């Protein structure tokens with residue numbers, strides 16, 4: 001049997017409370033007078049974990065889509081830069097064959113490739129899905 005440190009009564013169920021910055025083991029009745037005691041460890045755990053920043057998908061929001069015009073855009077941009085498929089492929093460290101396929105529309109560049117193309121050619125391949133009036 002233990003005693004409440006505040007009122008001195010015997011109590012079977014004790015609670016830890018903080019009164020004036022001191023922790024007391026008290027009975028249920030007295031526990032109402034103090035603040036619930038939270039051990040440091042628990043308090044630390046309760047702290048919001050530092051939100052791990054979700055890795056942003058590179059340059060692409062859900063509301064964007066590959067422009068249906070990508071083949072023409074890639075071709076025109078490459079021609080403007082006076083680069084052959086091979087030269088552009090070398091610059092981008094990609095296969096010229098792939099570039100050809102994109103320019104004929106035979107193949108759609110995947111997200112990574114499209115972003116690379118945007119960067120190298122200074123074009124915009126991803127357009128907002130809403131503002132596209134091509135579809």
Ligand SMILES: [Zn+2]
Pocket residue numbers: 004005006007008009026027028029030031
């Ligand atoms: Zn008490």
